[in-house]
């Protein structure tokens with residue numbers, strides 16, 4: 001159980017995925033970009049409560065997801081507000097926290113989101129990996145699912161389009177529903193990690209996911225060439241950004257209803 005004692009007023013959307021490297025950051029950045037192009041006066045914010053994996057840039061440890069979210073929200077908040085807790089190695093945050101013998105500073109998480117809540121119109125929250133990723137080295141039972149429940153926003157699931165997604169996506173939906181969280185919908189990401197295999201399931205998975213779970217597939221995100229996608233440097237191929245801009249994302253945001 002994770003009680004952050006939050007009482008947030010700004011509508012938000014929590015972005016999770018069926019696994020790490022499925023496309024949460026790309027999709028979160030594309031949503032921010034779309035919202036800003038649809039309503040330029042809106043104050044769009046991003047929040048990456050816990051991050052692991054940092055690059056050493058000019059003597060500072062920078063998490064690439066945080067840098068990406070910073071770029072695509074017009075640098076409205078400093079990196080340390082967007083991401084209050086970070087670890088250097090590419091591990092689950094809880095594992096990194098244990099390895100570094102460094103407990104997670106949940107007060108810093110609460111303070112940062114409360115600050116963002118004060119001066120934003122919409123907040124996009126990116127989790128870490130999938131829902132059962134451990135977050136705190138001192139308590140291996142605290143997961144991303146607990147964080148999503150403590151924040152209380154609807155949850156958007158980024159899934160792979162390939163073989164294996166029926167099981168992973170349905171398990172993710174089941175966990176959210178059992179916890180009483182609202183599932184906003186699914187984004188199927190057609191990126192296949194740089195290689196393409198003959199996969200007859202790709203053409204069938206969307207219909208099956210809908211039949212199995214009754215949750216809408218909001219969209220299917222096209223794959224772009226890897227060299228055209230470096231979100232931490234503020235670049236995402238227009239193929240992805242234009243596609244995302246055709247969707248009315250604001251309907252998927254809702255007020256926070258923490259479950260703790």
Ligand SMILES: Nc1ncnc2c1ncn2[C@@H]1O[C@H](COP(=O)(O)OP(=O)(O)OP(=O)(O)O)[C@@H](O)[C@H]1O
Pocket residue numbers: 017019020021022023024025026027065127128129130189190191193221222223224225226229230231240
């Ligand atoms: N549609 C796409 N077209 C091209 N490249 C993509 C696409 N989607 C994702 N990628 C690339 O795949 C990799 C993983 O995507 P991303 O970083 O968004 O995943 P993630 O779910 O946020 O991972 P993490 O759990 O580490 O936060 C990145 O290198 C990203 O640029």
Ligand SMILES: C[C@H](N)[C@H](N)CCCCCC(=O)O
Pocket residue numbers: 020051052053089090091092093128129130133
């Ligand atoms: C390091 C990486 N970029 C992610 N943010 C953390 C992913 C943790 C996944 C752990 C797991 O599911 O085994």
Ligand SMILES: [Mg+2]
Pocket residue numbers: 024025026065126
């Ligand atoms: Mg990410």
